[in-house]
Amino acid sequence: MKRYNLFQIMKDAHRFYRSNSRMGRTFGECLKLAWRWAKDTIKFAEEREAKKQALLANQKPVKCTSYNDSNLTWSDCYNANSKGYMGSQYCGD
Helix, strand or coil: CCCCCHHHHHHHHHHHHHHCHHHCCCHHHHHHHHHHHHHHHHHHHHHHHHHHHHHHHHCCCCCCCCCCHHHCCHHHHCCCCCECHHHCECCCC
8 A cells, every 4th residue: 555645745845846946955855855744744644533533432422402393283384374375385494
């Protein structure tokens, strides 16, 4: 399994070299910086995944507090003034 995208690392190194060529960095330094960046990205992604798994493991089930639709009657949705065009009844969203 490939862990690192070599194409992206070289692309980043070239971008660092072009943007920082006036700062005196060599291409080798930019390549080292791109590798460090890629390794840090993998490390942070693994840490984020571990935190997410820990949160999911500690999560408690939530009881549904919505009302039961089977207990609704006609008058719960419609009142006497809810007659519309051609006798339609609109239950205001």
